[in-house]
Amino acid sequence: MAEQENKNRKRQADKSRKGDFGKWIVILFLFLFELLIYTGTRLECTSTEFSISDARAEQQRLESYRAELLLEKERLGSPERISRIARTRLDLVVPDHNQVVYLENGD
Numbered sequence: 001m002a003e004q005e006n007k008n009r010k011r012q013a014d015k016s017r018k019g020d021f022g023k024w025i026v027i028l029f030l031f032l033f034e035l036l037i038y039t040g041t042r043l044e045c046t047s048t049e050f051s052i053s054d055a056r057a058e059q060q061r062l063e064s065y066r067a068e069l070l071l072e073k074e075r076l077g078s079p080e081r082i083s084r085i086a087r088t089r090l091d092l093v094v095p096d097h098n099q100v101v102y103l104e105n106g107d
Contacts, residue, residue, distance in 0.1 A: 075081065086092040
């Protein structure tokens with residue numbers, strides 16, 4: 001009978017060890033799963049940060065280009081420049097007072 005009890009105790013100890021081993025496998029699996037989720041989240045966060053940085057650089061470049069275009073618009077549209085081009089390139093002159101013809105408004 002003592003031999004039977006030893007066998008039963010041994011079986012219970014083996015079952016207990018197998019149960020402990022299974023618990024450790026589950027814990028290890030959960031830890032690895034959590035690690036994968038964390039790594040994926042960090043990669044996505046880093047990728048988003050790079051995208052934001054690129055978008056800010058592009059915005060800065062476009063704002064600078066817009067400022068240059070506004071300056072060029074002001075320069076090209078200045079009355080002095082238009083008057084100078086009309087006189088030098090197109091040989092236009094300001095008409096005399098007697099050369100101006102006034103039209104009546106048809107309203």
